[in-house]
Amino acid sequence: MITLFVYNQADSRVEIHPSDGELPYVNNSRLTAQQLTGKELTAVAWTDKRLLEAYDALCGLWGGPIRVNHAFCRFRSGMHKAQSAHYAGLAMDLGRGMNISDLNRLRVLAVKSGDWSYVEPAHIAPTWVHVELQPGKKRYSYPSLSAGDSSAYCFVLQDALKAMGYDLAFTGSIDAATLRALKKFQHEFNIPVSGRADRITWRALFQTR
Ligand SMILES: [Zn+2]
Incomplete structure (x- = not known):
């Protein structure tokens, strides 16, 4: 199912x-x-x-x-x-x-x-x-996501964060729980706590796989 x-x-x-x-x-x-x-x-x-x-x-x-x-x-x-x-x-x-x-x-x-x-x-x-379909400006580059955004890419972010043990649900949007997890991730991995899934954040998420 x-x-x-x-x-x-x-x-x-x-x-x-x-x-x-x-x-x-x-x-x-x-x-x-x-x-x-x-x-x-x-x-x-x-x-x-x-x-x-x-x-x-x-x-x-x-x-x-x-x-x-x-x-x-x-x-x-x-x-x-x-x-x-x-x-x-x-x-x-x-x-x-x-x-x-x-x-x-x-x-x-x-x-x-x-x-x-x-x-x-x-x-x-x-x-x-x-x-x-175009992932971003360049192939293999995801768009930057911030609070309130929703898209198929938000699911990828949620999947990556969930896999690391952060508590959130699949909603397809940068909701409060996702934002909280994203900031926690940024803090724990020593990247700027921007609350945005930006280029640095995506790279860090993929490196921790
Ligand atoms: Zn293919």
């Missing part, structure tokens, strides 16, 4: 979807939380409504369902480089098992759709198609 949180930018709210049903915003295929998490064993996962919509649009261009290898993985599973968009549920790996020409067609469509800020070239990922 996976609880999937979907951040909806339109109203800055987090929608909660249980794993059994099909996910919303996907009409040209069917998608479940299990597919989004792939082989990752986890009771919680998160993504963004924009990702589901972008996937749906891509299936529309493709002309049918596109196999999802996985989209989401937990920060501590360490499958990806630091600050991967997969930890925020903002990237998908698609089409494993397709032949080369289908994979190429899928990459071209993903670029053409204009929905994805990055489509990994074939020479980096030859046997699947990695697509992602």
Whole structure:
């Protein structure tokens, strides 16, 4: 059983979807939380409504369902480089098992759709198609977060802090408990107690993994 949180930018709210049903915003295929998490064993996962919509649009261009290898993985599973968009549920790996020409067609469509800020070239990922929404100004750099912010990145911050033993709940926003934990972390790790998840803080969080 996976609880999937979907951040909806339109109203800055987090929608909660249980794993059994099909996910919303996907009409040209069917998608479940299990597919989004792939082989990752986890009771919680998160993504963004924009990702589901972008996937749906891509299936529309493709002309049918596109196999999802996985989209989401937990920060501590360490499958990806630091600050991967997969930890925020903002990237998908698609089409494993397709032949080369289908994979190429899928990459071209993903670029053409204009929905994805990055489509990994074939020479980096030859046997699947990695697509992602912009994590920050640079690839692999998370945005700075402060009190009141909400986004899929807030879940990554909460996941990292929870893993270190700080007491908070997954809410997808920098609420009072998250802010308290963040400041405690900054204090304990000798970084400026700014109450912001800034570049220094993200780096420190990833180094303590
Ligand atoms: Zn990927």
